[in-house]
Amino acid sequence: MKLLVTGGAGYVGSTVAARLVAAGHTVVVLDDLSTGHADAVPAGSELVVASLRKGAADVLADGSFDAVLHFAAKSVTGESVARPGYYWDQNLGESLALFDAMRRAGVGRIVFSSTAATYGNPENTPIRETDPTRPVSPYGATKLAIDTALSSYAELHGFGAVSLRYFNVAGAHEGLGERHEPETHLIANVLAVALGHKSEVSLFGTDYPTPDGTCVRDYIHVSDLAEAHLLALNACEPGRHRVYNLGSGSGHSVAEVIEVCRKVTGHPIPVRTCPRRDGDPSVLVASSEKIFRELGWTAERDLLTMVSDAWAFARSLPHPDQT
Structure with a gap:
């Protein structure tokens, strides 16, 4: 076509x-x-x-x-x-x-x-x-x-x-990845700390009604x-x-995402705890049951794969000071 x-x-x-x-x-x-x-x-x-x-x-x-x-x-x-x-x-x-x-x-x-x-x-x-x-x-x-x-x-x-x-x-596909300006996505911002582009990650709220107190989102x-x-x-x-x-049907918490990024990068990734942001729901997760039933689609790659692929792409980019 x-x-x-x-x-x-x-x-x-x-x-x-x-x-x-x-x-x-x-x-x-x-x-x-x-x-x-x-x-x-x-x-x-x-x-x-x-x-x-x-x-x-x-x-x-x-x-x-x-x-x-x-x-x-x-x-x-x-x-x-x-x-x-x-x-x-x-x-x-x-x-x-x-x-x-x-x-x-x-x-x-x-x-x-x-x-x-x-x-x-x-x-x-x-x-x-x-x-x-x-x-x-x-x-x-x-x-x-x-x-x-x-x-x-x-x-x-x-x-x-x-x-x-x-x-x-999240993630990257055959050399194609996130290059947003400004960058608003969590994984890319966490990896920017591991790369030395930022000093710490801001964590907005740790008292949500979730297993670890941080917001849960779909990836x-x-x-x-x-x-x-x-x-x-x-x-x-x-x-x-x-x-x-x-969607994944379950999602991952912000704290969980940060921990997986630490595992993949080997970097401690410092975190600064901040108050909740107005309007942030505790959990945002989408069901993909309908598209699985009608078209056979399901999400196959897990969070570790997303972070690993995103990390490989992020390391391939020049440092901001070199652009």
Whole structure:
């Protein structure tokens, strides 16, 4: 198939693009490189540098594409609170421009990188697709709005769409890993201490109602996530919008993640205990029972593998002072 991967120069998008190329597909990456990296775009694919508003219609106009995998988004929760209008414009506005370009070009299949942040503070653990969606940040709200738009496009324009909702992605895939600026993900920040880029890890809250008092979160290896996107691509059905959670079903505490990082790196990784952050739920874990039942996907790689792969990638990067 010929596939358009939006945001394919980012962490998850580039990994999925690499898997698609390896599977024999023709891949075009559309990315404005505002947060992505041109050198992350896999060999064998084509890079078009443009926003969705400016580039999607031109790229899709020849009618040769079979489907779109949509990763392009702004995704820092704190920034979305500070700049909600920007997030609505960039996430929902750009996505609607993409969907309209797809409709005009006759491309009706799309896999969307959504988020379990659409659920907000959950009523149940693990979270299921039937649970209420009440996002607590503009970031989560924009992603939920895109999901809603896809349902409309499926009903009214015959799109075959799949949204994948997940929390924390970790690990690395064949030289592709996390290079966010700023970095907000726990594992990458903990490993930055082991590398000497930071002096300590901030631990926000040790009095949660969890086994060790620290928050529990869901983690998925980026390679497992890529496999889910390939399965979802084949599951796109005209006139239907499917939503799947991707999760471990159990999760890991912040303290547990830090301890695994110590084991992998051999570094003591000092910790500074801080008060709880407002709005941090005790446990955020998603169930992947539905996607296992319908598509056969399950997370195969454990936390030790995620940290080990992320550590190998982090050590391959130049020190910040050398860039």
